[in-house]
Amino acid sequence: MSKFWSRKVKEAKPYVPGEQPEQTDVIKLNTNENPYPPSQKTLEAMHGAINDDLRRYPTPTVSDLKRKIANREGVAPSNVFVGNGSDEVLAFVFQAFFEPNETIKFPEITYSFYPVYSNLYDISFQKVPLNADLSIDVEGLYDSVGGVIFPNPNAPTGVAMALDDIERILQNNRNQVVIVDEAYVEFGTETAVKLTKAYPNLLVTRTLSKSHALAGIRLGYAVGHEDLIEGLERIKNSFNSYTINRVSLAGAEAALEDETYYSHIINQVIQTREWASGELRSLGFNMTDSKSNFLFVKPARTTARILYESLKERGIYVRYFNQPKIDGYIRISIGTDAEMKILIEQIEEIMST
Numbered sequence: 440m441s442k443f444w445s446r447k448v449k450e451a452k453p454y455v456p457g458e459q460p461e462q463t464d465v466i467k468l469n470t471n472e473n474p475y476p477p478s479q480k481t482l483e484a485m486h487g488a489i490n491d492d493l494r495r496y497p498t499p500t501v502s503d504l505k506r507k508i509a510n511r512e513g514v515a516p517s518n519v520f521v522g523n524g525s526d527e528v529l530a531f532v533f534q535a536f537f538e539p540n541e542t543i544k545f546p547e548i549t550y551s552f553y554p555v556y557s558n559l560y561d562i563s564f565q566k567v568p569l570n571a572d573l574s575i576d577v578e579g580l581y582d583s584v585g586g587v588i589f590p591n592p593n594a595p596t597g598v599a600m601a602l603d604d605i606e607r608i609l610q611n612n613r614n615q616v617v618i619v620d621e622a623y624v625e626f627g628t629e630t631a632v633k634l635t636k637a638y639p640n641l642l643v644t645r646t647l648s649k650s651h652a653l654a655g656i657r658l659g660y661a662v663g664h665e666d667l668i669e670g671l672e673r674i675k676n677s678f679n680s681y682t683i684n685r686v687s688l689a690g691a692e693a694a695l696e697d698e699t700y701y702s703h704i705i706n707q708v709i710q711t712r713e714w715a716s717g718e719l720r721s722l723g724f725n726m727t728d729s730k731s732n733f734l735f736v737k738p739a740r741t742t743a744r745i746l747y748e749s750l751k752e753r754g755i756y757v758r759y760f761n762q763p764k765i766d767g768y769i770r771i772s773i774g775t776d777a778e779m780k781i782l783i784e785q786i787e788e789i790m791s792t
């Protein structure tokens with residue numbers, strides 16, 4: 440600790456991201472990245488953006504990208520906010536819509552950045568326990584004082600919520616903002632974007648990190664009523680007007696024009712998920728019905744910690760949450776078929792020793 444630290448720094452409880460090993464010869468199934476590369480057109484566009492224009496600031500309004508996102512989502516550009524990964528969008532959300540003295544609600548088991556931002560911005564929160572089957576307690580999210588945030592599908596459980604239930608949460612929080620974090624929605628869940636027209640208190644956040652294999656360019660966005668979007672713009676412009684760099688912008692715009700490729704890799708991930716879950720079930724593993732690009736599994740015949748450590752020794756990284764209520768589980772991001780075959784073989788070996 441330094442005597443120069445502010446109270447904020449002293450009290451910060453930063454998010455601990457999944458391991459990013461230096462070695463390249465490992466099988467990395469721990470941070471929900473897409474196992475396939477970005478499309479050729481996306482890469483070419485980014486290469487093309489490395490030119491003399493880099494001496495200039497990028498666009499502060501991000502108009503072209505907003506137009507493309509608006510077309511994709513069936514909304515107007517004024518309903519779109521763009522940020523440097525959805526983590527940054529969420530950071531702005533906490534500043535724009537939540538008040539220090541008004542307790543917000545989120546599920547007890549959920550994306551662990553929510554309590555981090557709450558602490559950073561002095562926002563009090565109430566954690567709503569999951570149901571016994573690890574689904575979100577819908578009614579538990581009713582009647583918040585300060586707002587609601589949850590992922591759909593939830594992370595790290597992968598369990599999806601029906602749009603009817605989301606609508607009920609919105610109806611029971613008419614004077615609060617409800618954030619639906621759709622980081623994984625493309626892998627089998629219906630998006631809540633269409634509800635944004637009827638519910639001015641709904642903000643949906645999305646990312647190109649998972650579905651579009653672009654975690655490295657940090658590009659996320661939000662869709663909602665234009666007043667909410669204007670609030671986010673005010674916070675962003677009070678912080679840094681140029682959050683999206685020119686290379687990321689070129690990549691994101693090209694990616695959104697190449698949906699045939701991305702639907703193909705999304706479908707591939709879904710197929711591999713279904714195959715791998717069948718294999719793990721036949722080995723006696725329990726798991727949730729994941730609609731994400733990861734599986735949330737309770738191992739058979741060994742503990743989650745031992746399985747995580749044994750896999751790591753064999754060069755396979757999965758995510759273990761040393762956290763009450765879910766310490767019996769590991770989260771396995773879906774890799775290529777070849778990677779998942781090796782994973783299953785190694786698990787069989789570990790279980791037989």
Ligand code: PMP
Nearest residue numbers: 524525526550590594622646648
């Ligand atoms: N929300 C959830 C639920 C996530 O799991 C993640 C990825 N770790 C994010 C948001 C952030 O994604 P990104 O910043 O890469 O857009």
